[in-house]
Amino acid sequence: MASHEQGPERKRRARAQEGDSRRKHTINDVARMAGVSKKTVSRVINASPFVKEETRKAVLDIIRETGYTPDPQARGLAFRRSFLVGLIYDNPNPQHTVSHQLGILDALKGTGFELLVRPVDRTSPKLLDDVRVFVERQKLYGVVLPSPVSENEDLVALLKELGCRYVRIASVPMDDAACMVVSHDGKGAADAARHLADLGHTRIALISGPPTFRSSVERRRGFESGLAERGLSLDPALVKQGAYTYESGINAAGELFALENRPTAIFCLNDEMASGAYLAAREHGLRIPQDVSIVGFDDAPIAARLWPALTSVRLPLRDMGRMAGEMLVPDPLREVQADAHEVQPQLIVRESTATAG
Amino acid sequence: MASHEQGPERKRRARAQEGDSRRKHTINDVARMAGVSKKTVSRVINASPFVKEETRKAVLDIIRETGYTPDPQARGLAFRRSFLVGLIYDNPNPQHTVSHQLGILDALKGTGFELLVRPVDRTSPKLLDDVRVFVERQKLYGVVLPSPVSENEDLVALLKELGCRYVRIASVPMDDAACMVVSHDGKGAADAARHLADLGHTRIALISGPPTFRSSVERRRGFESGLAERGLSLDPALVKQGAYTYESGINAAGELFALENRPTAIFCLNDEMASGAYLAAREHGLRIPQDVSIVGFDDAPIAARLWPALTSVRLPLRDMGRMAGEMLVPDPLREVQADAHEVQPQLIVRESTATAG
DNA sequence: CGTGGTTATGATACCGGTGTCATATGGTCC
DNA sequence: GGACCATATGACACCGGTATCATAACCACG
Numbered sequence: 001m002a003s004h005e006q007g008p009e010r011k012r013r014a015r016a017q018e019g020d021s022r023r024k025h026t027i028n029d030v031a032r033m034a035g036v037s038k039k040t041v042s043r044v045i046n047a048s049p050f051v052k053e054e055t056r057k058a059v060l061d062i063i064r065e066t067g068y069t070p071d072p073q074a075r076g077l078a079f080r081r082s083f084l085v086g087l088i089y090d091n092p093n094p095q096h097t098v099s100h101q102l103g104i105l106d107a108l109k110g111t112g113f114e115l116l117v118r119p120v121d122r123t124s125p126k127l128l129d130d131v132r133v134f135v136e137r138q139k140l141y142g143v144v145l146p147s148p149v150s151e152n153e154d155l156v157a158l159l160k161e162l163g164c165r166y167v168r169i170a171s172v173p174m175d176d177a178a179c180m181v182v183s184h185d186g187k188g189a190a191d192a193a194r195h196l197a198d199l200g201h202t203r204i205a206l207i208s209g210p211p212t213f214r215s216s217v218e219r220r221r222g223f224e225s226g227l228a229e230r231g232l233s234l235d236p237a238l239v240k241q242g243a244y245t246y247e248s249g250i251n252a253a254g255e256l257f258a259l260e261n262r263p264t265a266i267f268c269l270n271d272e273m274a275s276g277a278y279l280a281a282r283e284h285g286l287r288i289p290q291d292v293s294i295v296g297f298d299d300a301p302i303a304a305r306l307w308p309a310l311t312s313v314r315l316p317l318r319d320m321g322r323m324a325g326e327m328l329v330p331d332p333l334r335e336v337q338a339d340a341h342e343v344q345p346q347l348i349v350r351e352s353t354a355t356a357g
Numbered sequence: 358m359a360s361h362e363q364g365p366e367r368k369r370r371a372r373a374q375e376g377d378s379r380r381k382h383t384i385n386d387v388a389r390m391a392g393v394s395k396k397t398v399s400r401v402i403n404a405s406p407f408v409k410e411e412t413r414k415a416v417l418d419i420i421r422e423t424g425y426t427p428d429p430q431a432r433g434l435a436f437r438r439s440f441l442v443g444l445i446y447d448n449p450n451p452q453h454t455v456s457h458q459l460g461i462l463d464a465l466k467g468t469g470f471e472l473l474v475r476p477v478d479r480t481s482p483k484l485l486d487d488v489r490v491f492v493e494r495q496k497l498y499g500v501v502l503p504s505p506v507s508e509n510e511d512l513v514a515l516l517k518e519l520g521c522r523y524v525r526i527a528s529v530p531m532d533d534a535a536c537m538v539v540s541h542d543g544k545g546a547a548d549a550a551r552h553l554a555d556l557g558h559t560r561i562a563l564i565s566g567p568p569t570f571r572s573s574v575e576r577r578r579g580f581e582s583g584l585a586e587r588g589l590s591l592d593p594a595l596v597k598q599g600a601y602t603y604e605s606g607i608n609a610a611g612e613l614f615a616l617e618n619r620p621t622a623i624f625c626l627n628d629e630m631a632s633g634a635y636l637a638a639r640e641h642g643l644r645i646p647q648d649v650s651i652v653g654f655d656d657a658p659i660a661a662r663l664w665p666a667l668t669s670v671r672l673p674l675r676d677m678g679r680m681a682g683e684m685l686v687p688d689p690l691r692e693v694q695a696d697a698h699e700v701q702p703q704l705i706v707r708e709s710t711a712t713a714g
Numbered sequence: 715c716g717t718g719g720t721t722a723t724g725a726t727a728c729c730g731g732t733g734t735c736a737t738a739t740g741g742t743c744c
Numbered sequence: 745g746g747a748c749c750a751t752a753t754g755a756c757a758c759c760g761g762t763a764t765c766a767t768a769a770c771c772a773c774g
Contacts, residue, residue, distance in 0.1 A: 024493065026760055037724045042762060050722060069494055073430045073439060074760030077729050082430060084473075094455035094658075101474055114473050114495060116441075117458055136381065137426055138471060246662060275662040282664060301451075302659045305603060305632040307639060383730055394754045399732060407752060431730035434759050 025066045034062045045070055072112065076139065083113050085328055086143040088131060088155075090122040092244075095300055096317055100146050100169070103321020111331045113141065122149055128158055135164045142166055142328040144321070150174075151214050167324040171218040181323045181341050185215050185297070186222025188313035188345025189267070192295045193226025195311070195347055196265045200356040201293060205238035205263035207252040207273050213244070219269045219297060238263050242273045249276020257284040257292075264292060264356045271296040271303050274310055274352075289354035299348050308351035316343050382425045391419045402427055429469065433496065440470050442685060443500040445488060445512075447479040449601075450629075452657055453674055457503050457526070460678020468688050470498065479506055485515055492521045499523055499685040501678070507531075508571050524681040528572040538680045538698050542572050542654070543579025545670035545702025546624070549652045550583025552668070552704060553622045557713035558650060562595035562620035564609040564630050570601070576626045576654060595620050599630045606633020614641040614649075621649060621713045628653040628660050631667055631709075646711035656705050665708035673700050 031038040043051050044059040076082040089097055104115055142165030150168035159166045171185035196204050209216030224234050240252035256263055268274035274296030286292050288308055299314035320343055388395040400408050401416040433439040446454055461472055499522030507525035516523045528542035553561050566573030581591050597609035613620055625631035631653030643649050645665055656671035677700055
């Protein structure tokens with residue numbers, strides 16, 4: 001254990017004697033000023049129904065006057081839990097992380113809850129131990145798990161064991177719907193498939209992600225179903241497995257472009273790989289979109305900056321974070337949140353797709 | 358105030374009677390098992406010098422056996438502060454935010470401190486009030502302020518008034534050095550200037566950022582000094598002001614390319630604007646780097662994905678976060694951190710720069 | 715007017731730590 | 745051996761909230 005050298009045993013400075021008007025008010029101050037006991041103030045704070053309306057008003061007045069807010073640490077100590085929500089993530093895409101954070105904090109605003117971030121290594125053997133210590137020590141109110149962490153069933157089992165609330169953000173339903181925000185990546189992929197088919201493409205390639213990612217599986221499944229709707233099917237020779245990285249996109253697309261009968265369109269399961277496909281296309285002297293159409297997934301910042309701008313599937317990341325936060329933390333001021341814990345991906349058509357040559 | 362409906366006044370479940378082996382240990386358990394008072398355990402935890410070596414060992418043994426860790430809430434309540442560090446940021450670049458977070462958490466690992474994130478709107482009139490409430494309610498141990506928030510002197514003054522530790526991350530020294538991590542953006546910009554000058558460029562343009570950002574001022578200053586070292590100076594006609602955005606980069610570069618005697622090289626004060634310059638170059642039929650060299654700043658993920666890959670100045674963002682965390686939180690296990698709270702930018706030369714045509 | 719059943723309130727203990735202060739212990743010096 | 749001092753320890757109050765339980769206040773009813 002690390003000890004913290006907080007200058008133990010030091011004398012407490014005199015404080016009460018001089019004008020302590022600047023000192024923060026406590027529940028005792030409010031109680032005294034309102035002429036009630038602290039327990040009654042506590043009842044008002046916690047919206048207990050057993051407080052006379054008149055008393056409640058008086059206490060609330062004092063609270064407003066003094067600007068009193070309860071100390072989350074003291075409250076947490078008594079409640080045996082904290083007012084902290086954890087975000088446990090392992091996503092190399094900074095935009096996902098930041099967007100989720102912004103969304104979660106949108107939901108937490110005004111509730112008194114705060115957000116603790118905890119990046120993890122999902123391949124670490126210590127992952128479960130780390131999460132256990134994190135949740136127990138901080139007595140977390142709940143945690144948000146974006147993918148791919150949300151796909152770790154052992155971790156979810158651990159959270160259940162610890163009695164820690166959680167909301168999973170994932171591409172496909174995997175659990176009690178009350179604990180999930182579902183992005184339906186498959187629908188976005190199907191949109192991409194129809195878009196390419198409608199442009200007249202028939203030799204359409206796919207660069208997939210690691211099969212251990214549910215998003216990859218789901219995007220591929222959706223893409224195939226979209227093609228099927230247009231009477232097309234995926235030619236196994238035109239499917240290359242990538243790793244969601246730039247380099248893997250370069251390699252996979254390079255292989256596709258080296259085929260005798262090369263595809264006229266490629267769907268890359270994320271934008272990083274699509275960027276790699278751009279480079280490979282240049283290396284093979286192929287123009288986008290005249291010679292080959294390319295579609296990505298994520299609508300990362302890079303998508304609009306590439307040239308030509310990349311057609312991609314956008315996920316409402318911030319909304320997803322907000323929904324997760326709303327599901328986790330009850331806010332009496334909020335309207336009953338619709339149980340629609342699902343969002344729809346959106347195909348953003350830019351300049352990287354055109355009619356088949 | 359939002360009330361939280363935590364089921365007040367509910368009966369506590371019987372617990373102590375049945376096998377409470379699973380219950381977390383408290384300082385009382387440790388004290389009893391070690392045969393000392395809780396105060397002595399507290400002394401051991403806080404590395405008090407007034408504990409007999411023998412007693413200390415005995416207590417530490419029990420602590421190790423039981424896996425006891427003190428409750429941060431209870432400790433914080435008694436200490437009148439928390440073991441939480443805040444990250445107050447307003448940076449549209451998600452990579453900055455995530456890298457800083459990772460770095461700060463590198464430093465916090467093993468110290469028992471946790472990181473609370475707080476995105477803010479630096480233009481909001483409620484900014485100071487929000488920060489005050491945030492710091493006071495959470496009794497933050499300290500906060501990290503990346504730029505541009507770090508440049509808000511009112512906010513820094515507020516933190517001083519509140520007695521809240523802070524570390525500023527900024528491009529140039531602005532304060533007591535003990536409270537700053539300095540990235541010396543100017544040096545990186547000077548590197549860029551020399552690089553272009555050494556390639557034979559003389560008509561070198563600059564697309565600046567908003568003058569309200571210290572980073573913009575500092576990068577420009579460094580660039581000019583780098584040029585001066587090579588006997589060059591910035592032609593006012595070749596300086597355009599941007600806003601650190603893609604669109605502003607397109608416009609500024611477009612104006613430069615429309616000049617009769619257009620520049621052969623452009624230094625853009627961030628990569629977003631450099632991306633815009635890429636688009637403008639294409640619109641004007643100019644090849645990069647044959648017709649115009651372009652240098653960016655930030656080495657954002659996009660830099661390596663653009664075509665041709667963008668020469669840019671990289672800041673060690675994660676290191677900067679780590680240093681900020683180390684400065685904020687004392688860790689007895691850590692070696693005395695060098696008082697070198699400065700980092701050096703690094704010019705990453707890629708394919709967007711070549712000898713002057 | 716006493717009885718009984720709500721409704722409303724407060725006294726007190728408690729959550730799990732630390733600060734204060736009193737006291738016990740051990741060694742040195744005369 | 746007694747005075748003195750530094751070291752080592754514990755009893756107790758306290759940090760700012762909530763849970764438990766007793767009790768007061770109120771009402772309707774016989």
